[in-house]
Each structure stands twice: as structure tokens, then as C-alpha cells.
Amino acid sequence: MLPLPVLEKAAAEMTDANGSGQSVMEMSHRSADFMPIIEQAEALFRELMGIPGNYRVLFLQGGASLQFAMIPLNLASVETGNKAPVTLVDTGVWAKKAADEASKYAEVIIAASSKDKAYTYIPSAPPPASGSAYYHITWNNTIVGTRWPAIPDTGGVPLVADISSSILSEAIDVSRFGILYAGAQKNLGPAGTTVVIIREDLAGRAPSWVPAMLRYDIHCKEASLYNTPPCYGIYIIGLVLQWLKDSGGVDAIARVNRKKAALLYEYLDSSKSFFSPVEKQSRSLMNIPFIPRETDPAKKTAVEKRFVKEAAAAGLVNLAGHRLVGGMRASIYNAMPVEGVQALLRFMEAFEKSL
């Protein structure tokens, strides 16, 4: 979901952006028309997230999935082919994918896991394994609906976090991290742009055999213009960031996000028909799974199917749980207003009465 004013501005500027006489899709990426667009997007990121001067903001491609490989390739792999140790915390599917890719280029040490309880909590973070090149966490876990309650202390080991589904949803102290990365398609804009915020000193560590397109040093040196970047995605991200700034910035949207989440969790915690499977201190602000209290498997599945179908008919879409865990899930990213959650609660109340 994207803010309506952003889409309306994009539509209005489709054939003539900023008086250039052309669409952003038609601009050369090194032109005087496009440069202010990417520079403004970076400036807004720096302002909204309070990014320190010794961090670079990169606009790349390939989503979090490509970062899963780029991070170990740049931080842990070495010329000789030896593998450096890296520390990861396993909080579900996306954390596991990051570990699978890292294991190709690094010695992966899973310091903690919440697999024992179906990933319904964030484990307390152990210190990094000795000699770790980095320490990786998945800040918000979309499928199970968990979120790190606090930034783990990793000593001098660079902390790397996937914030694809939580970026700009609440304040985060960038200076505590070595790398923060996010696919754009949750809170930022269209799929196809990846934002990487990297501490400068971490960018020059890749061995010579790493593909040019996967090297942070090249992208830093070329200011994201080593090859043609996803110009239109960067433009839309800029519009979203401006909307966020105009809406009061990160603290303001965080208040809205906490209110939206509180409304849903309060409802679930007192509902006779549904519950949240996630431990309270680990609950996500963005993705809220809920499960029927019905325990008979066939009846439970019937309730889920009816819920998703009738909700869609009432204009509440995308409420099926992830195919790996089932149940239902409300994804309430920045662009979802409080009214959207209130409409969902009204539907749930009526649905419960009909059970």
C-alpha cells in the first residue's frame, strides 16, 4: 500500500516530471533532470532517519535476497577462499535465507534460535562468536509477526540488520549498526529498489573475485550510479519520504503505528475467537498474525477460509496468513491509516458474532 497523495502526484507527473517535459522513466540517470531526484531521496533518508555522516546511503537492486549474498561476500569472504566466522540469530524464514547464503562464503554460527516455539518470540541475543566478521539479525519478521524489542550489544562486531519490513516505521539508532538494508516494497515504494545504509569503513573489504555489481565499494564510489539505477523506483521513494516528512516524520508515524498495533493486539488479547501467537515483548508493529481459537483442524480451516473470503468481500484484502504458517495476518505498514485498522476490527467483531 502506498499513500494516495504519492500515487496521485506520480500520475500527474507521468509525462512531465518537474517541468522536464519527460517522464522520470525516460530520464538519463546521469542527467541534470535525474540527479536532483536521487540526491533529494538520499537527503530525506538522512534527515528522517538521522543517518550519521560516516554512513553512505545506496540505492541498489535485487531486494533483501541479494543482500543475503552481498553481506558475506563483502564482509566475510577473503582472497584465499578461507571462510571467516559470522554470527546470525535465527528468527524464521528470512533469517534462515540470510544464513543459507552466508554459509556459501562464511562459517555460519547460529548464536540463538526461536525455532523451538515456531519462531513466536525473539530470543535474547548472545554475544558474537569469536572473530565474527559481522552479526546479523532480521529486525521485523513478516511471516510470524515478531520484532526485536531492543538492539543487541555486539561489542565491536558490526551489527547488520534486515529492516525491509520496518524501515521508517519507528526511530532506530543507525549508529548502532554496521549495515541496515531494506527492500523498498513494504514501507518505501515499489519493488525493485533496495536501500542499503552502510558505515563507510565496511565498504572496502570484498575480495577481487566478487562481481562488480555485488561490491559495496564500487556502489559507494559511484554514488549508486555504477550502472543504470532503478530511477523510477527511487523517484517514488522520494515522494513517499516527502509524504512522511510532511506527515510529521518518523516519530509521528511511529505514534500512529503503535496506536494501530495496540488496537489490534488489545482486541486479540480479549477475543474469544482469535488470538495472537506471538509473545508480548516480541510483537511486530507491522505484521500481526492471528489464529482462530478453534482447535478442531477442519473447523479451524473453515473459519480461516470464511474469514479471508468475507473480509475480501468487505474490501479488506490480503488477510490470509503466509502460506508457511496459515491463519490470518494483518500487515499494517506506514501507508495504512488508523481507519483501516478500525474497519478491520468492526469486521472482526461482526464475524465473531456470526460464529
Add this chain to the structure above:
Amino acid sequence: MLPLPVLEKAAAEMTDANGSGQSVMEMSHRSADFMPIIEQAEALFRELMGIPGNYRVLFLQGGASLQFAMIPLNLASVETGNKAPVTLVDTGVWAKKAADEASKYAEVIIAASSKDKAYTYIPSAPPPASGSAYYHITWNNTIVGTRWPAIPDTGGVPLVADISSSILSEAIDVSRFGILYAGAQKNLGPAGTTVVIIREDLAGRAPSWVPAMLRYDIHCKEASLYNTPPCYGIYIIGLVLQWLKDSGGVDAIARVNRKKAALLYEYLDSSKSFFSPVEKQSRSLMNIPFIPRETDPAKKTAVEKRFVKEAAAAGLVNLAGHRLVGGMRASIYNAMPVEGVQALLRFMEAFEKSL
């Protein structure tokens, strides 16, 4: 440059695509709303290019620059770290970049080069080096304005071609190639989507250490949905392909492209002030560089600067030659109508008289 009807349709559908009530930028990539969009884009590619059934059409990210690494990683690298030989023809900057990346994972043999004459011709293609895993060419060279006059015979060695700047500009016999690839930003749509057309049997050759996102086998198996694809770019490409089909298809656009190019080359070949530096049989249909006949360096530079400035004032933009070669360059991709070339010729005639 994109066709105006495409941009107008995109603007009209920005908040409600195909009656879905949402923007394509908001669609889940596995949803019933998005699947027809990617399927239709593929079907149009197959129809317009006559792609045989044993080829797959992939929608990836990272541009040609990432393909420069993916091709050797998938076709030439082996588990043990040994390097297989690959054959490349050097026709300029982009061919050189493909060779540089390949040299990280393969034993690169440059079978021919036109560097001796500043890349102003396509060399005749020698047979592939013994045991070559593939044979790579850059079909159209944007900077110097050359194009392969015929498909080289590589025997049983898979022919791989970068067609970023010529895809769908004229018919090409796909069955003669192992892989064809193109960044979208020239003839297809917005930057950020890469189209790869790959013969099925070539997709399963990557060693296990290749990043998941760089493996053709994974993208084939997941039908370009291994991770979230650049949905909006794929949507725009679909609109461009539909426009091309409605305009009569590839043969019709090729007639227009040949006419546009002929107008410009005929003018240049008889001009007293400008000339084309490219040998006749190697001339591009898409990128036409031209150089003042003035030989005094200072005067030549002055003519170039005045030309670009006055042309821009007359609404003819992007006519500076590439920063690596100087001069001027007209890029006349599919979306440029004959009238655009005629306007340029009128400007050039008037400019010549003023010299």
C-alpha cells in the same frame, strides 16, 4: 523515450490498474492481480520475438552489468575453482566490461577486436576457442554506434548476446542463441528490469557456491518469482510490448527504424560539415554518432558545444556524444518517430548554413 500512449495509460491506471482498486506498485507479486501482468508480458515477448518453446523468458534485476557476472558464473565456473575457456569479441566499452567480469570466473579469450580503429567496425568473427563454454558478443554498441551485420557461426558453442540497446528493434533469430539479455531502459521500459531469454538446457550449470539470486536455474524454476520482482517495470514493459504489437509488430517497427537510420546516414554521407565515423556494414540502427569534419581541435570542440546547446534550445535533447568518445550522437530507439529524425535533419541543415 517511451511511447506517449504507454505513459498515458500508466498515468490513468496509477491508482486502479485493471479494475483491481490498487496501483501495480501495491500488488503482491504472487497475487491474482499481478500474475496476469507478468504472464501477458512473457506471452507478448514470445509472440513478438518468435521465441521457441525450449527457451525461458526471465524478468530479473541488475541490468546488463549483473548479467556480465551471471553468464560466466552460470555457464563457465565449476565446483573446483578451475576456469573454463570462454570466447568474447571486443567491440568496445560494454564488451570489455563483460570480459572483465568473465575473467573472474573463466579463462577469457578475446577472439577478435576492433580496438585498432577505435571500435568503428564489427570485426569478422573467428571460430570459438577450443572448449569454450560460451561465445559472447555485444549486438549493438551504443557508444560507438556499431551493430553486428550478421549472427556469427559458433558451431555448437552457445552464443550469448547483449541486446540491451537493440531488442525488438528488428527481427532476430532467437534459436541461433544460447542466451539473449537486455536491460529494459532502451527499447522496453524503465530502468531496473532485465530481460533474459535463455535456452533451457543452459540454466542448470552453476556450481553450488553461486548466490541464489545469480542462478538461472532458480529463476527458471520460480518463473522469475524467487524474490519480489520489479513488478511495476514488468507492467510498463507489458504496455510497451502491447503498443509495439498494436503498431504492427517487430517487422513494422524495423521498417521505421531502417528508414530513420537511412535518413540520418544519407544526410551524414553527403554533409560537408559532419560525418559518420562508422564503417557502412557495421552501422547501428539505434545509435548514430556524428562528428564535425572540422579538424582543428579547438574549433571542433566549439562546433560540438554550440550544436548540443542550440539543439537543446530547439527541443532536441540528449545529442551530446558519449563522454568517452565526444562528438554528437542521435539515439533513435523504437519510441522515436520518423518526425523526430526529420526535425533533427532540419536543425542540422540550418546549423550547417550558419557555420
